[in-house]
Amino acid sequence: MSNHAGSYMLNEVITILDRHQAFAGMDETALRAVMREIVEMAKNEYDCNQGEILEGVAQQFHLCYYCLADNDNPADELCPTCRVDWD
Numbered sequence: 029m030s031n032h033a034g035s036y037m038l039n040e041v042i043t044i045l046d047r048h049q050a051f052a053g054m055d056e057t058a059l060r061a062v063m064r065e066i067v068e069m070a071k072n073e074y075d076c077n078q079g080e081i082l083e084g085v086a087q088q089f090h091l092c093y094y095c096l097a098d099n100d101n102p103a104d105e106l107c108p109t110c111r112v113d114w115d
């Protein structure tokens with residue numbers, strides 16, 4: 029049983045922070061590291077769901093929705109490796 033409420037709450041917090049440009053001064057590598065750390069902490073310590081945390085935000089942070097790898101394709105929420113496995 030996943031912590032769906034916690035996952036969606038975190039998604040909303042990330043969205044609010046982004047809307048207020050809290051990440052605007054960070055370079056992309058640092059931002060990706062922050063997002064990965066948040067997701068891993070939420071999964072490991074609070075039983076949150078990665079997909080729910082990253083829903084609608086993974087692409088703007090250039091992360092793969094599924095594996096958290098770098099993903100520079102703005103048209104796809106999955107990295108090329110996961111896209112091949114998914115299709």
Ligand SMILES: [Zn+2]
Nearest residue numbers: 092095107110
């Ligand atoms: Zn991936």
